[in-house]
Amino acid sequence: MSLTRRAVVTAAAAALLLAGCGSGDEAPPAAGGSAPAAQEKVVIDWWHIQNIEPMLPVWDAMAKEYMAAHPNVTININPLENEAFKAKMTTVAQSGEGPDIYQTWGGGVLQQQADGGIAKDITADIADWSGTFNPAALAAYQLGGKTYGVPYDIGMVGFWYNKDLFKKAGIEQPPATWTEFLDAVNKLKAANITPIALGGKAKWPGHYYWTYLAMRIAGLPALQEAATAKSFENPDFVAAGQKLKELADLKPFQNGFLGAPYDTPDGQAAAMGGGKAAMELMGQWAPTVQKDTAGDLGEALGFFPFPSVEGGKGAATEALGGGGGFAVGVDAPKEATDFLKFILSAENSRKEIATGSLLPVVKGTEDAVTDPRGKMVVDVLAKATGFQLYLDQAYPPAVGAQVNDSVAELIAGTKSPEDTVKAITETAQSE
Amino acid sequence: MKMTKGPESAVRASPVPRRLIPPQRPRSAAEKRRKLRTRVTITLFLLPGLILFSLLVLAPILLAMYSSVFKWNGFGLLPKNFVGLDNFTRLLENEIFLGDLQRGLILIVLSLVVQLPLALAIALLLNQKMRLRALYRLLFFAPYVLSEVIAAVLFSMLLSPERGFANEVLGFLGLGSSSFLSEPDTVMFSLFIVLTWKYFGFYMILYLAGRQSIPKELTEAAQIDGATPWHVFRYVTLPLLGPTIRITAFLAVIGTVQLFDLVYVLTGGGPVHASETLGVTMYDFGFNRFQVGYASAISVVMFVLSLVFALGYQRFVLRRDLEGATTTMGGGRR
The missing domain is CATH 3.40.190.10 (Periplasmic binding protein-like II)
Known part of the structure; x- marks a missing residue:
C-alpha cells in the first residue's frame, strides 16, 4: 500500500509542478512596489x-x-x-x-x-x-x-539597378516602359552582363513581376475584384503572364536562379550586391540585404519604379508594397x-x-x-x-502561396500563363 | 515488508519460469492474489510510458485523423466545418501530391537497388583485415551522426551553382558545370546522392554487425569445400545476413515515406516542386497556406502508407526473423 500512496503523492507533486508551469504568464510580483494601489x-x-x-x-x-x-x-x-x-x-x-x-x-x-x-x-x-x-x-x-x-x-517594391553596369551596356536612362525594359535586358545580355538577379527558391521575389504586370495591365481594382469574386479568369491577368513569359524567354536571370535563395551568400541579393547582376526587383530593404550578403554598391545603386505597360489600365505611379x-x-x-x-x-x-x-x-x-x-x-x-499590398499578404495565405507557386512555375517554363490564372482561381475557390 | 514482495513476484510470474509450471496445477486463492498484485505492479511501471505514448504519439495521430475531415485554417481550438472526405478527393486531383508519391517511389527503388547494396559492399570491404580499418568505419559512419539540417546546409553550399565547391572542381577538371539542385531535371539525382551520403553509413554499420555475427567456421568450411569468394558470399554470407537486409530495407522504405527535413532545407521541394516529398507538401499546406485540415489529410495518408507497409512487411517478410522474439505481441508465438 505504501508504494501506491507514495505514487499518489508523487503524481500530486507532478501535477502541482505542471500547474505551476502553466501559470507562467501571470503578473510577476512588482519589482519596485511603488505603484499606486488604485492602478x-x-x-x-x-x-x-x-x-x-x-x-x-x-x-x-x-x-x-x-x-x-x-x-x-x-x-x-x-x-x-x-x-x-x-x-x-x-x-x-x-x-x-x-x-x-x-x-x-x-x-x-x-x-x-x-x-x-x-x-x-x-x-x-x-x-x-x-x-x-x-x-x-x-x-x-x-x-x-x-x-x-x-x-x-x-x-x-521597385527595380534596384547598378548604374555602372547599365552604363557599360550603353543604357542611357532607366526604362520607363515594358518595351524599353525588354530592350535594356537585351542590351545587358549583349554586353555579357546578367540582367536580373532572382531568387527562385524563395518564390516570393518572383511574384512581384507578375503582380506588377497585373497592376499595370489590369489595374488595381481588378486585383481587388478578383479576390472578392474568387476568380482570376480575366484576359488581362493572362496577358500579364504572357508579358512575364516574354521576359523569361530572354533568359535574363543568373545561372541556376531556380535554386537560388534570396538572402544567402549565393542568393539574389548577393548577386546584386556583388555586382554580378544589373538589377533586381525588390522592396526598400534591398540595399541592407545586399550589404549584408555581398557588398555595398554605394553611389552606383539606383532605383526606378516598375515600367508602365503600353495600353494597360494601370498607371506607372501605382506602387506595390x-x-x-x-x-x-x-x-x-x-x-x-x-x-x-x-x-x-x-x-x-x-x-x-x-x-x-x-x-x-x-x-x-x-x-x-x-x-x-x-x-x-x-x-x-x-x-x-x-497602392497595392503584396499579393501574398493581401490575399488569404493559401491564395497568396498559390500566386507565388504558380508564378514560379510560369517563370521556370513548366506552366503556361493560362495555367497560372486557372490554378490561382482554383485555390481561391477552395478557401 | 509487503513492498519488497511486489517486484519479486513480478520476476517469478514472468513468462520464462511459467513454462516450467504444469498447467493443470490448481490455482489457489493466494496465487490469484499474487497475480493481481503482479498486474498492479506492471501497470504502475508501464503507466508513465503509456501516458507519454498516448500524449505524444496516439493523441496527435487521432487529432490529425479528426481534423483531416474538416476544412480548417488552424485558428481556434477545434475545427467546425465538416467536409467529409473532401480533403482526400481533392488530394487525388492534386498533381503535386501525386508527384510526391511518384518521387517517393523513385527514391525507394533507388535506395533499395543502389544505397543498400553500396552499404553492403562497403561493409564487407571494411570487414577485411586492412590498415586504418577503424578510421574508415568512423569516417563512413560520421555523416549519419550529423544533423539533417547541417548536412543540407552543407550540401546547398557545396552544390551552389555560382560559387559551389562541386562546380569549382568540375571546372578545374574541364568538365564544365552542373546545375545540381537548381534545375528540375537534375535535382532528384543530386538529392539522392546527398541522401546516400547521409544514410549509407547507418546501413553499413548494421551490415557490419550482421557480418561479424556470422561464425568464421561456416566460411572456412565452405572454402575447404572449394567455394570461390563469390560462392561464399552468395551461399553463406548473403543468406545469413538475410535478417539484417530485410530490416534495413524496411527502414529505408519507412524513412523515405517520411522524408522531410533534409529536403526542406536543401531544396525546399523545388525547383518548381521537382524534389518535393509528402512531408514538404504537408508542411506547405499546414504552415504556409494555413489549410490545416488539408495538411492533416496528407499526414493521414503518410501514416496509413507507413502503417500498411509496416504491418504487411512484418506479416510476410519479417515473420521468420521475429520468431521467438519477446516483443511481437503474440505474433511470433506458436
Whole structure:
C-alpha cells in the first residue's frame, strides 16, 4: 500500500509542478512596489521581428521609458526572427492564446486572425490618434471597415539597378516602359552582363513581376475584384503572364536562379550586391540585404519604379508594397494600444526612421529620412497614386502561396500563363 | 515488508519460469492474489510510458485523423466545418501530391537497388583485415551522426551553382558545370546522392554487425569445400545476413515515406516542386497556406502508407526473423 500512496503523492507533486508551469504568464510580483494601489498591474507581451541592430535597442529603450512612466505596466519583449515568428504565431494561434502586441503585415493573414478571434478590433481604441498615420500605410490593417492594427513601417517594391553596369551596356536612362525594359535586358545580355538577379527558391521575389504586370495591365481594382469574386479568369491577368513569359524567354536571370535563395551568400541579393547582376526587383530593404550578403554598391545603386505597360489600365505611379505593423491580441489590456501610441508618436517615429531601417508612416516625419536609398523610395512613394499590398499578404495565405507557386512555375517554363490564372482561381475557390 | 514482495513476484510470474509450471496445477486463492498484485505492479511501471505514448504519439495521430475531415485554417481550438472526405478527393486531383508519391517511389527503388547494396559492399570491404580499418568505419559512419539540417546546409553550399565547391572542381577538371539542385531535371539525382551520403553509413554499420555475427567456421568450411569468394558470399554470407537486409530495407522504405527535413532545407521541394516529398507538401499546406485540415489529410495518408507497409512487411517478410522474439505481441508465438 505504501508504494501506491507514495505514487499518489508523487503524481500530486507532478501535477502541482505542471500547474505551476502553466501559470507562467501571470503578473510577476512588482519589482519596485511603488505603484499606486488604485492602478492594476498589467503585463504586455510584445512580439516583434526587429530582432537585430539597429532597431532592437531602440524599441528596448522605448519600452523601458514607457515602463518608467507607467510603473504598473510590465512589458515582456520577445524579439523573434521573421520565420521563427511565423511558426510560433501559427502554434499559439491554434491554442487560441496570442500575445498582446504582435507583428503583422495586414491583409489576408490578419483577416484570418480577426475571424479566428486572435486579433482585436481596435477601431475605437485608436480613434483619437489614427489620423496621424499616412492613410496608405494604415489601409493594409483596415479590413471590412474595421482597424485591426497600426503600421510602423511602409515601403515599396521597385527595380534596384547598378548604374555602372547599365552604363557599360550603353543604357542611357532607366526604362520607363515594358518595351524599353525588354530592350535594356537585351542590351545587358549583349554586353555579357546578367540582367536580373532572382531568387527562385524563395518564390516570393518572383511574384512581384507578375503582380506588377497585373497592376499595370489590369489595374488595381481588378486585383481587388478578383479576390472578392474568387476568380482570376480575366484576359488581362493572362496577358500579364504572357508579358512575364516574354521576359523569361530572354533568359535574363543568373545561372541556376531556380535554386537560388534570396538572402544567402549565393542568393539574389548577393548577386546584386556583388555586382554580378544589373538589377533586381525588390522592396526598400534591398540595399541592407545586399550589404549584408555581398557588398555595398554605394553611389552606383539606383532605383526606378516598375515600367508602365503600353495600353494597360494601370498607371506607372501605382506602387506595390507593404510594411510592418502591430496587431493587438483580443485579451490585451487597454495599455497595449496606449503603448503603441507611445512608440508611434511623431517624436519616437523620428528616432526609428533615423536608424535607417524603417520608413515613415506618420504624417510629417518624411524629412527624418536621411539615408539616400530610403529617400529614393520615399520620393517615389510620395508621388504614388495608388497602392497595392503584396499579393501574398493581401490575399488569404493559401491564395497568396498559390500566386507565388504558380508564378514560379510560369517563370521556370513548366506552366503556361493560362495555367497560372486557372490554378490561382482554383485555390481561391477552395478557401 | 509487503513492498519488497511486489517486484519479486513480478520476476517469478514472468513468462520464462511459467513454462516450467504444469498447467493443470490448481490455482489457489493466494496465487490469484499474487497475480493481481503482479498486474498492479506492471501497470504502475508501464503507466508513465503509456501516458507519454498516448500524449505524444496516439493523441496527435487521432487529432490529425479528426481534423483531416474538416476544412480548417488552424485558428481556434477545434475545427467546425465538416467536409467529409473532401480533403482526400481533392488530394487525388492534386498533381503535386501525386508527384510526391511518384518521387517517393523513385527514391525507394533507388535506395533499395543502389544505397543498400553500396552499404553492403562497403561493409564487407571494411570487414577485411586492412590498415586504418577503424578510421574508415568512423569516417563512413560520421555523416549519419550529423544533423539533417547541417548536412543540407552543407550540401546547398557545396552544390551552389555560382560559387559551389562541386562546380569549382568540375571546372578545374574541364568538365564544365552542373546545375545540381537548381534545375528540375537534375535535382532528384543530386538529392539522392546527398541522401546516400547521409544514410549509407547507418546501413553499413548494421551490415557490419550482421557480418561479424556470422561464425568464421561456416566460411572456412565452405572454402575447404572449394567455394570461390563469390560462392561464399552468395551461399553463406548473403543468406545469413538475410535478417539484417530485410530490416534495413524496411527502414529505408519507412524513412523515405517520411522524408522531410533534409529536403526542406536543401531544396525546399523545388525547383518548381521537382524534389518535393509528402512531408514538404504537408508542411506547405499546414504552415504556409494555413489549410490545416488539408495538411492533416496528407499526414493521414503518410501514416496509413507507413502503417500498411509496416504491418504487411512484418506479416510476410519479417515473420521468420521475429520468431521467438519477446516483443511481437503474440505474433511470433506458436
